[in-house]
Structure formats: C-alpha cells, structure tokens
Amino acid sequence: MTAYIVRRLLWMIPLLVGVSIITFAMLKRIPGDPVTVMLLESRSSGRVITEADRERLRKQYGLDKPAYLQYFDWLGEVLRGNLGTSIRMKQPVTEVIKQRLPNTMKLAGVSLVITLAIALPLGILSAVRQYSWLDYVLTAFNFVGISIPQFWLALMLLYLFAVEIQLLPVRGMRSPYVEPGFWNHLVDTVTHYILPVTSVTLASLAGYMRYQRAAMLEVIRQDYIRTARAKGLPEHVVILKHAWRNALIPIITLLGYVLVILVEGSIVVEAIFSWPGMGLLAVDSLQQRDYPVVMAIVMLSAVLIMIGTLLSDILYAIVDPRVRYD
C-alpha cells in the first residue's frame, strides 16, 4: 500500500509538468495578452496608451521574451515556491487565492451538506420503494435535473426571485450597508446564500440521488440482507444499519472529488451571482489574461484532482477490504 501511494505521488510530477506545459501553451494561443486587454479597456475609457508604454509594460511582465523562456521563468519561480504576482491586482497570487478560497468553500460546503442531506435519504427511499409512485416522481425529477443546464437554472432563479419578485439580492455575499446587530447580519448573509446554494444544490442533487439509489438497489438484493430480515430485525434497522452502510461505499469513494468541488466551486454559479470565489476569479483572470493567476488556478485544480483520485482509491481499499493495491 505504501509503495503504491509513493508510486502514485511520484507519477504526479510528470503529470503536473505536462498539464502546466499544455495550459501555458493554450494560454499563449489565446489572442492578446494582459497589455492588449488593458489597451481595449483604456480605449473604451478614452485613454491612448502609446507604443512605448506598451513595450515598457510587456517588458515588465516578461512578455517580450519567447514563449518557452516565459514558461521556464514561470516554472523556476514555482519551484522556488513562488506562484507569481497577479498582473491585474498587483498582489501575490497566493494572497489573491487566500481572499477568494474561503468564499468558494463556504458556498460549495453549504451546498454539499444540503445536497447530501436531501439526496441520500431520497435515494434510499427510492431504492427501497422501487417502482412506487415516489420512485417514479423522484426519477422524473432526476431526469429533469440532469437535463437542465446549470446556467439556465441559475439565471431563471435570479430573474424570478431577484428581479421579478425582488425577494432576494441579485448578487454577492453581503450588502455594503447593513444595520448593526447580529440578526440583521444573519438575515443579510442568509438571503445572499439562498439563490447560489439552491442553484448548486439543484444541479448536483440528481446525480447523487441516482448514485445512492443504484448502490442501494444492489445491496438490498444481497443474501446478508435477506438473512438480517430472517433474523426478525425491524425494517429500519435492516435498511439503515445493514444495507446503507454497504451502499455508502461507492458514495464515499466519490468524496475524493469533493476536495476539488470545495476548492474550485462552480464557475457558472459564481459568475452569475458575482460570488467572489475561485470560479469568478478564474473567469475574470482568463478574460484579463492574468497569466500567473490562471496558471495557479489550473495547477491547483490539477493537484487536487490527482490527490482526490488517489484519496478515493485509498478510501476504496479501506472501506472494502477486498480491494488490494500491490
């Protein structure tokens, strides 16, 4: 097992180098650079930036060098533990990420807890009462849920509750002016969470529910469940203690990816509700060609996905003793 983990970890190095080269090359293929984007902005706000000014800035950001040298510059900095400075925000990239990461984790965390709290029981119910009207309703709901694009759902929620009914805030995490007092702040915070959390939850609910249902269906057909029932155990003990624990195995392995979800968040939902998290940062940075930030986010995701899959595999071996890695 230890040898396996070490091997997997070592494999990450060439993988990460590969990811970084591909990402860097793709970034460079996008037309324009941070200076061009600035030029467009200054043009729309009426400023003329001369050729000399542009050259000076390009030199400042190392953009005057050939692309492969820029890559090595970047790699050299990263190996020394420096993710670089955001061109747009003039702060170390680590600072920028530190400001946004907690916001994404809050949104993703709350959504995940709510999603699991709804999806798991309903998935179990659906399996236990297979082909009942409840199962049909949930299945129908799941098909709709899987089919609806998240951006559409989020925009509809926004339009309905924030624009038409004006019940909930349009955007952001909190209002700039809140009357002092614990309750006022609580209400302000909660109302800002409702729409984004609902969007994320509704979009991921169906997947978890289907997954749980399938796992449960497989388990309740096993011999040891029949044995448990034959022992005369009450049905809820059979389902929750004997069946569910086994049906959780595939769900647990999914949790490896939760790491990624928590850190990456939902680009779509964050962008629509201007949630100041990692997703919005990724979109903004890409638009502004803020290369160091984009590279940092992509590399962070790559690392997390690799660690996530590794964790899933390890968890799998732990919860299911039949699985062995040698």
Place this chain on the structure above:
Amino acid sequence: MTYDPRVEALIREATRRRYDRRTILRRAAMLGLSAPAVAMVLAACRQEEAAPGQTPAPAQTAAPGQTPAPAASPTAAEQATGGMVNVINTLGDKQVGNPILNSADYWVEWLCFSKLVKYDDKGNIIPDLAERWEYSSDGLTLTFHLFEAKWHDDTPFTSADVLFTFETIKDEKTDTPYGSRLQVGGEWVSWEAPDDRTVVLTMKEPFAPFLYGLSQIPIIPKHLLEGSSDINTDPFNTQPVGTGPFKFVEWNPSQWIRFERYDEYHKGRPAADGYTAFFMEDTNAGAAALERGEVDMMFVPPEMQPRYESDPNFMLLNYVYFTPITLAFNHKHPILQDFNVRKAIAHAIDKKSLADTVTKGRGLLAENQYATTGPLDKYNDYDNVNYSEEYPYDPELAKKILDDAGWTPGPDGIRQKDGQRMSFPLLTYSGFDEYKNGQVILQQMLSQVGIEVVPQVLEYTTLEQMWHDPNDDPMGRAMELQEWPHPFEQDPDVYNELHSANWPPGDNYMWFKDAGVDRLIELGRTTVDPEERVKVYHELDLARLKTLPALPLYCAVDGWVVSRALGGIPEDTPSIRWYHRAFPEKIYKKQS
C-alpha cells in the same frame, strides 16, 4: 411671441439630447407647434450647420439665441444633499490602491485621488491640485501653483509629492502605463520644485498635448510610498490614501468598494456622504440593480437606451464620443492607395441612411474629423469642411470615377482591372451590433457600384495583433469599420494614429502617409497657444477631407442612465461621463 411651455420643454430636450434638426422638426410637428416656435427651437439649438440640405430656419426669428438655463436643479430647500451614491464598476476587480500603476481601479482613481489638472465635461482644462499654471513665452517651461491641500491621513500635500509621483513613473521598475505622458520628443521632461507650492516643468520643445498628458496622472503620497521595497506590490495598493473628495473605506474583492466624504477636501466639502462602487460586469445584472434602485447611474448600450427614455425615474444623459465612426482605408492596400478609388467609395455611401439605421436615429452625421458636440468639436472647421458636400451620395458619379480609372464591371458584376477583382474585406471588432449592421449596409451600398465587400468580425485582441504586426497582409485587412484615427481624448492630437512616423508596429495601423497631413499634425502638437492651435486643426480638417485617410460616417451618441434620485447633475451636460469624473463632489443622493 406668447410663451409656450412646450417650446421651452422642446428646447431643453433638444439641447440636452442634441437632436439634429430633422428630429426637432419631427418632434415639433408632433407637438403641433407653429413655424415661428419651431424656428425659435432651432435657433436655440444652434443646429443650423449641423444638418445641411434642410429648409433653412426663418431668418427673422426674434427668439433669443442664448441656450436655455440648465434644466431645473432642485433648490436646497427642496432636497438636502448627502446620501450614498451607488455606481457600477464594469471593468472588473482590479488593483485598487495605486492609481499610477497599470490596471488601477476606475472609481478609486476618480474619487480618492487628484491630478494637477483635469478636464470638465465640456472639454475645458480645469484646476485640480494646481490652482493655476502658466507657460513661459517660448512654451518650454510650464509652472504650476498648487492648492493648499491635505492627504486623507492629514499630512499636508506639497510639491514634493508631485515630484515623487513623476520620479516613480520614470523609474523603469514601476509597472505604469504613463511613462510617455512625461516625455516630449522621446525625452523625459525635467521637473523641479522651487518651493512647497510650486512645480516647474521644462521640456526641450513646445508640446501642446502635454497638459492633457498630465491630466491623466494621479498624484500619489510621497510620505507613504517613499522607500517602498517594491512599489508594484506595496501594501498601499490595497489601502489607498489620496487628496480627492472621497476617502477609501473598504474594498471587498469582486463585490464593492466603499468611499466616504472627505470633509477637508481642498475644493470644499463634497455633497454626498459617500459612494459605493459595485463590481458588475454584466450589463443585464446592472440594469436589474438600476431598476431596483440599488445603483444610481450606469452606462447603457444603445439597444437598452429606449426603455429608459420615457421612464420618469431616470434621465438618459448623453455621452458623445470624440471620434466619429469611420470607414478606415488600409493605405498599404494597392487598390485603395488610389485616391480616386477612395473617392468613389465615399460617393457610393449614403451616410444618412446608414447612420439612421444603425443608431436608430440617435447618431449624428459626421461631416468633420472630430465628433459633433463632443469635447473636440471646436477643432472642426465647419466653414470649409463638409464631407457630404465634398463627396455627396451619388452612385452614378462613383461608377463614372471607377470607369475612368479603368475599373470595369466583370462577368459577375464586380469591377476588375488587369485581372484583379475589386473585392475588399471589411473588418470590425465584435461586441457591437451597430458595427455588424453597418458592415452589411456598407456591403450592400458598395455592391451597387460594383465593389465587393466581405464583412468580417474579429475579436478586438485578434484585430489588435494584426494592427501592430508590420508584416500584416493589407489584402486581408483592406478596410475597417471603427473609429480611426483616435486623437487623445480631449486633445486633438492624432500623431500616434495618423502620422507616418508611426507605421506599425506603431499605432498608424492603417498605414496612412501624406506629407501635408504630417506637417499639420506636427504643427498642431507644437502650437501651445490655444487659438492658434484651433486654426491648425481647422487646416488639418481640410487636409484630411482632401486626402481621405478615412471616411467619417456618423458620431455615436451613447447614454448613461441616471436615477432622478441623484442631484447635482445638470441635465444638459454634453458628456455625463466626463461630468462625473470632473465633479464627483457635486453629485449627491436627494434626501427627502
């Protein structure tokens, strides 16, 4: 003449919105106004020259020629000042603290900081930190006398701060786009401070756009930034301290920036209690917030303007661009190098119907080098220059010119000469329906005279790369529909984009070259006397008319929607965008 309130309303509306004559006549007809009343409106609007070919206004009009008073601003008794003004930051989250660094936040720059001088909404240069300034008689020395002012942390502002700002910009390590603002003829100007309240700048040759350049440079505090190990990442960049009318309070990344009134502001106590600038990149989200009353003012694109035109809760104020939308010719293109071809194209275009269609009647015809009613209007030579008179819409004439030049219709109806077809790609950048529609209309108009136009819409960044590539193929970029050549915003100088010294990788990306135009551009930027300078640009207007580097089509008039909950904004401002930059301290939220 009896007083008719409708006349007054129409005058106000016409001056505010800068209607052209046709619109005024139409509106007057709708209101059922008598002919003398209409004449009065027209006289008041001084629009006679702007739309030639219309019936002239009766000359005997007895109406007073002066423009009406700005639309009723509420008296102090009715509405108290104060309140938070809520605005939108459309350009996304940025570096907030240091306005001389690249990608500085827009609102921080305009609310927290001051420059030596700035421009008002009418294109006049006004004092900011400099109370007054004067040029030496040879135009080589510029002396600024500074206001007594204080930084938001109570430290007195002195000439040392100005010098520090200039030194920081000059420092190669500083990540700033303002380097060339402090250079004349490629050399840094020299600066000194004889005392705490005086700054003297010396340059090697007279340079008229210099003040404009200074109007771009916010002054930063020496006492907080001197000795910074790296000015580009200094903690100050998240905690700005300026001399402007509002103090920075709080930056919530990607959410908002909050400002509060700075009572000690050197031009007097600001009217509002504070400002909040929300980051909202999406215009639709912005519009939703506007209608909910969460923001008070925002730029709206043309397609959204009609819905605010009649809404009693909002004012739709004008924002006139400084450059007309033009059909720009690539002068490296072998066919378009021929003046007669450009001339024929000019005759083949019905500008009026083009402008009316793509701007839905809001645009103004462009007959000169700079936008009508914009900040550069005074540099237009209305006496001698009128593109529609020089090149009237006349397809038959266009055909004749092309025939005479040897371009005869081929089997497919497209003209050809020596086996070459007269076919031009017409490029524009994406994001503006107006341009896309314009391309199609131009394509149709030019096909009438046997010229093929192939419209192409590119991302701005892609187009920009082509512009600055000296090896760019002119056959693939024959014409562009956009605004070329750009002057500096309130300064008429077009050296960068029109002078032949700036061929790519410089900014003259349409490769224009004409010795006479070059000479006038040079003269224009070395003539410091304002009146003499106007004369030079009148000459340039004529020279451009005769050489056709680009054909001006129409002047886009965009709008800012402003909530009527705001006070302190004159409704007749020619450019709300410049008004709020120049006078943020006058704007407030009405308190009932």
